[in-house]
Amino acid sequence: MQKRSVFILSVLCFGFAFLYVPILIMMAYSFNASRLATVWGGFSTEWYGKLLQNDQVIDAALLSLRIAVVSATFATILGTLAGLTLARLGRFKGRTLFSGMISAPLIMPDVITGLSLLMLFVSLETLIGWPSGRGANTVTLAHITFSMAYVAIIVQSRLTSMDQSVEEAAMDLGSTPLRVLWDITLPIIAPAMISGWLLAFTLSLDDLVIASFTSGPGGTTLPMLIFSKVKLGVTPDINALATIIVCIVTLGVVLAGILMMRSERQRQLDEQRAQAEAAAPQPGIA
């Protein structure tokens, strides 16, 4: 291990401080007894209590969760199929367009995606009468569209790093392509599908702009509600809400990270043990 330069270490420290200090300060202020968000008035959990009694917030959160679960599930199915196509089905007519449509949503500004999806929904409604009106359903459709691209990329990178001869071996042993997909490929990419689902879920929970465009009356998601409050300034109950959300997410990510690291370490240990066994002295001639 080379010693790292002072420059790199200080940039690392500054960078991480930059990323984390604002959130930590915000979390601290959520326990502020004062109504003035930036003046410390002693410790209190009153805002958390107020938050839990606020029906508007609870309703919006439930709606957001529902949209997130449904859209993440569909995005995972479609995204997995897209990832399979990109990683396994080689060249076909229209592949360039397909891979372009997979990677473009990753960087497309939200305002463009949101506006164009709204225009689509409006046009479809005038032409074929579906979807009638806008609300949770149209938001869900929009979220499936942009989050399936993320799932596709995750699944694809997992598949390209996986040894394809495993699938060929199954085929050689008499499995039909569909069986191979079910018995071999899907179990191997299952972790990628799970992380894809989780990412799609959080992307959906997080989205403000696309939801603002594609939603309608009665379809106020949690970010939309937060945004409408936040525009007016900093308030302690939003601090409390933010703290809850950040804590839940951090807990989830850290847990997942620990589980992954542990299984990785276990695998390394197993490999070392197997090697040590193989290297044990063999009885020679004498």
Place this chain on the structure above:
Amino acid sequence: MSAQDLAADNKAPAATGPGKFARWLNKDGWKRLVTGAPYLWLLVFFLAPFFIVAVISVSAAAYSIPPFTMPASWAALTENVATNFGYLIDDALYYTGYLNSLKIAANSTVLCLLIGYPMAYGIARSSGATRNILLLLIILPFWTSFLLRIYAWMGLLGNNGTINNVLVWLGIINEPIPMMNTEFAVYVGIVYSYLPFMILPLYANLERLDTTLNEAAMDLGSRPFRTFVDITLPLSLPGIIAGSMLVFIPATGEYVIPALLGRADSPMIGRVLFDEFFLNRDWPVASAVAVVLLFLLVVPIMIFNHYNAKAEGVE
């Protein structure tokens, strides 16, 4: 093209009967299902909308539902184009919006690169457990709400915010420095939100670099800085480009950050588009704004796709 002609050849099974569908599936049908479903979805929900936006951008605004009328004649179309896109040229709000956005996005990209590169380098060169933890700390903000992280800065940057309070308390300043609703705040917000998007592709690239190449350069007489310039920097160019595009493109169309932290009098184009749509209810002009924005971003998007496809090919 349609989803039907995606699979390579079309040899339908000759036999009929109960096993027909299963046989079709096992032959090439499964490939068509696998490719066809996401393809069709993206054609309908991703590609088609752009064409609709393009059509609406040449329509006339109207007091109806939906609030536009499609051009009936060639003359009407050219007139609509002149009206809708004419706004963008005549009204300073629009073209300064575009220029503002491009300038802010470009500067933020450079700032992200200046902070992100050393961080990615430091993480890639750290060992084992430390690296995993640092990486987790970079990924974590990805999962926490974007909106709330911008909101956190509102509490810091305000005249009554934490930064000003601390500076006044320390006696460094007497009067709070106005930071909210300035360009500075927008830069802080964009760099803060998009830094992980710069670091992750850079990290992935730097981590893969063969360190023996650096050793070889040192062995041949290069000092560490020279080695960095000659070897590491050129080899990490794909990561630099991928990270820069991931920051530059979405930042150009950013809405939330300028809306919460920025100045109202010189908005970025994302905010102009949003307001045009929600406040003015002028769909054709909003569409025209989107079309021009997309047009400006086509080249960066192509570069991004090109490097994505290249990375895909190498693997």
Place this chain on the structure above:
Amino acid sequence: MAENSDTKTDPVFIRIENVTKKFGSFTAVDNVSLDIGRGELFALLGGSGCGKTTLLRMLAGFEAPTSGRIMIDGQDMTGVAPFDRPVNMMFQSYALFPHMSVEKNVGYGLKHENMTDAQRKDRVRELLDMVQLTQFAARKPHQLSGGQRQRVALARALAKSPKVLLLDEPLGALDKKLREQTQFELMNIQDRLGITFIVVTHDQEEAMTLADRIAIMDRGVIRQVGTPTDIYEFPNSRFTADFIGSINLFDGTVAAIKAGKARITAPAAGCALEADTRYGLSTGDKVSVAVRPEKITISRGKPRSTAVNAVQGEVLDLGYFGKDSLYRVKLASGALVRVSKVNDQRLSEADRQVDWEDKVWLSWDARSAIVLPEERP
């Protein structure tokens, strides 16, 4: 460690003095001392994890010794950075810069030299000529074959005319045919330039053909240093005897010593053994008698003398390798003995003199066997 009486007359050029390298609690190189002469082609031979690569990296300056020091041409290398050392290295992976042409790769080290552009160009041309790659100057590394890449790496490492060239598994990535050819090319170049080469390899054949002298390393320690002949014919321990080539070992005790020859009783052999000894042994010492398979004669008939070094057994296995055949013979004690025999006559299978399940005699000359002291733990 055995101090081998050195036949080299060259002055000491590289001196490795009590060098130890620890990574955490793991000792990769354990108190190694070694002298290498000017212009020598020296090989560090050992299995993976024996510390040979760590030693090489300490010579190049990529690792600093935990204790001890390294002198090159009378100059202490402690604290001298890799880019300031008169040493260049050819990496196992070649480490060619993928974004630079062959020409740029070879010329890279010269950028830091005080040279005019024309001089630099001439030098690169000269090097490419030497490795016969002149027509590939403009290519990128990925457009070259494995052998060509190896030669670019060699030319690049030689560009600055280093005092010492370090080669990490120089032939490891080449196929068998190419390896043989490249081996001789390497030896020619070394001979012509007179640069000291230090080669790290796990391949004993490569070490034997390339090197003037070999150091055998095991678990961070040098087990034996000597010429290839020394190492093969006069191993100093069971470890080196077993590591280089294949060998039959009989454990026993010294019964008598007479005129440089020891008589040993070894129950596994089932006969009295007599062998040369280089070590100060006395009666009653526990030893092993080592005999190489090709030094044993195998015959169905009884040898002339059966007093010593002659045992009977049954052929258990027979392997035909074209130029020679290998027999595995089972003795009465149950021990297996490997015997190889050069197929110096053209015989069909029907004419085979020794076959499966034949009862055979094995015999060897007392001068072909060597007594090894019992392994110290």
